[in-house]
Amino acid sequence: MLTVGSVVLGARDVPGMVQFWRAALDYRPREEPSDDWAVLVPRDGQPGQQIAIMLVTSVADPAAPQRHHLDLYASEQAGEVERLLGLGAQRVEWDYPADADYVVLADPDGNRFCVAQK
Template sequence: MQASDDPGDLHLATVVVNVQDMRRAVDFWCAALGYRQREAEMDPRFVMLVHPDGARLPVSLQLSDAPSREPVRVHVDLYTSEQDRHVERLVGLDASRVTDWPYPEDPDFVVLRDPDGNEFCVIDHAEL
């Protein structure tokens, strides 16, 4: 590997989700993941959400003037060994099911949309 090909300290540090209603998005993603705002004061344009113990990758929310467009190019996958429970819980938090997804025969995932219309999947997958 050449020095120019070496990724060095480059790494994935956060996932950024574009939203139109910052307060609604903060409330949804904090409740969905058990995260909290990193800063005490909410910036109306950008908020980073962190796991209380710092054990998980942070999620950042960025205010957008435009709604989510399809087809999406990137989405978030959430892994759990309790897929049915979490899908129902997330729908109760105002996520919506994507019923017209071209699911394979025996999918291990369920596609949802957050309140801003951003797609994410809940994957049936135990902790490793």
């Protein structure tokens, strides 16, 4: 049987992404991050999936669709979106369906993620 060990995000600025995702998710580094790799885990006793951040050197087209993203669930979606924007996230222009319960944002490195109303 397989289990998910980490969700891995590619980044051009690993220290910057560590700073953003630590604050966004209230996570901590599993061990001291390096300039090209970090693993973030929930604070002791908190539920959540481990997130790894890996240095990528390829210059991807920012307009190209991503194949993977995080869905973050929030009980107070509007407040969380504003908090994440304050941490450096950016709004993404998106064609939302009429019944959308999510907002698409991008972290400071351009990785898209959704904040969904729980």
